[in-house]
Amino acid sequence: MTQFESRRRDIEAAGAQLAFIAAEKRDGVWKPGKFLEKHPIGSAFLLDEDRTVTKAYGLHHALGTDAINIAHPATLVIQRGGLVRYIYRGDNQHDRAPLDEVIGALPA
Secondary structure, eight states, X not given: OHHHHTTHHHHHHTTOOOEEEEOSOTTSTTOHHHHHXXXXXXXXXXXXXXXXXXXXXXXXXXXXXXXXXXXXXXXXEEOTTSOEEEEEEOSSTTOOOOHHHHHHHSOO
């Protein structure tokens, strides 16, 4: 989240908005609800508690060496109307999309 928040102006200049999704319950292991209360961010944040969104985009990670019932880390650029312009699905919980590549996928 931090890397994207740091480029918020570039993203907004392209006419885009940030939204974050975590496949976790509000009071789950990492307590995202409490974290977000203490560390608010300026972007939309969805807790996908029943994994509906992550499953719809094929990002659910039921079982892996570093994950159980969460989502693959992923970055999507979705155009109005639902067209997916860019998707990066991480292989593990530390694999993230290159930020400049994501910025480059934004509409001009």
